[in-house]
Amino acid sequence: MTSSASPGRFHLGGDFYTNHFEKGGSPDTMILNMGPQHPATHGVLRVIFELDGEYILRTEPVLGYLHRMHEKMGEEQTYYQYMPNMGRVDYLHALAWNWAWAGAVEKLGGIEVPRRAEFIRVITCELNRISSHLLWWGAFLLDLGAFTPIMYAFDDRERILDILQRPTGSRLTYSYYRLGGVAADLDDTALGMIRDFVPHLRSRLPMYRNLVTGNMILRHRLEGVGHIPVEMCRRYGATGPTLRGSGVAYDVRKAEPYSVYPELSFNIPTDDKCDGMARYNVRMAEIEQSLDIIEQALDMLPSGEFWVKNAPKPKWKAPKGEVYFAVEGARGKIGVHLISDGSANPYRVKLRAPGFSNLSLFAEVTKGTLLADAVAILGSLDMVIPEIDR
């Protein structure tokens, strides 16, 4: 990069990205780049380390390799048209982002959602949460050197994708929710598949645990590694399993109840050890909670409309106003801050991505740890890079 590329106010010599990352005083340290194309970053994330031997002196994540300016696209598209973007923001828990957008616009416009649609949203969103956690489980263990688990995880995850493909028509970047409901009803075949899936996954979870959770290599890699105290979560705004692995029972589904979650009984799993193993345990327990939620929602699923009759048309104009709506995604609190000037397009869309806040504490956590631990810590945070960059 030429120095002329650095504009006046931000005039910086040398490599622009590493400028803030000059080597420290000691001649014995070295700079190590991980990514942007590294298997353990699970996407295009670059991390710069300054190392003293194998110990990390400093860390700096470099973002922006996948930035697509989703917030600008929000201003260019109508409320209705913007929905497919949400599946691209976090492709592992696309339905939670669908929900965050639909919920924010519905709150702004005072749009009613039929009860059947609410339950369908709960069922599909929780299925999607499980599939996200399963992929995290496999990929995380792959980072730590275990290959077999990801094959098991994909086996079960495929079943979820098969189920969700029926109503949504896609297998990854779902765009299924609509303003005032969902795009298609869950038919009897889909409901039967879900009914079969819940006990199936329950029967698999003990095998998951036997295979991995007690494994000495895993425990040595995770226990006491990546200590994230509650105070750090607060300063960085970390949420989701990262926060619950620090012993705080904070879950948007309970803290800011939305949809029909108050009618369902489920727990918020926590583990107060604050280390990688705690975050692992929380996610495994969350899979069980999601299965409970799905089963209850299936039993309570009412008949009726799945999409409100007078649903907003594609060029629908939202009333003037401002709204903030949050949902609990697989990685934490997803927030949509929406400002409308009364036209067909939002005036300003702000997407609060949980991964962005979770990753921002990575530099502080890895300070002084081993390089190999940094890989374990990054995996335990469950990063989805498109969500962080947006």
Add this chain to the structure above:
Amino acid sequence: MIPDALRDVPALRREECSPDVSGLVLAAYLAPEQLRPAAARLLEQAYFLEDVSVVEVSEGFLGVYHFDHFDTPGRIALRVLVSKDVPELPTISDIYHGASWHERECRDFFGVIFAGHENMTPLLLAAEDAEFHPLRKTDKALKSLTDLLPDGEGGPQAGDAAAFLVAPEESEAQSTPSDAMGSSDGHESDEASAT
């Protein structure tokens, strides 16, 4: 009800909101120099930082800071308006470390500088585009703050924007009447020890 956390922090205006309508319990309108004390006060009361963003309006740039609480949920929005000529907000990244990336993102998108931030290099956009701010609007698309906010109850309202038109030396006098909105029992908040 206005949380204890903000009752004695100087503000131009405090507005109770209904979470069912706007997702907020409180919107506070601050002068730039009031932001850092307010943020420090919120950290003391164990609030966590949700996000920092900017909204461009014809009056200038509105910095929007969202906070929430792990134990007693309720979103608080702090708002600060700065002019287009001097688009500079005080940083809170030394108080809430997570604000660092959010503030860099705001600089990328809007060109708002956060004074005191230790590293204002581009975060998400390319270094070559450091002077291009994609979320800035054309003059035609710009709306005034009073045009954007509705007149209805429960959320931030059009009248709130007037708070920013008050001269800073009058801010003390302005904050007194809205103080009366909070309960005046005066007991110490126990939220600080709730962590």
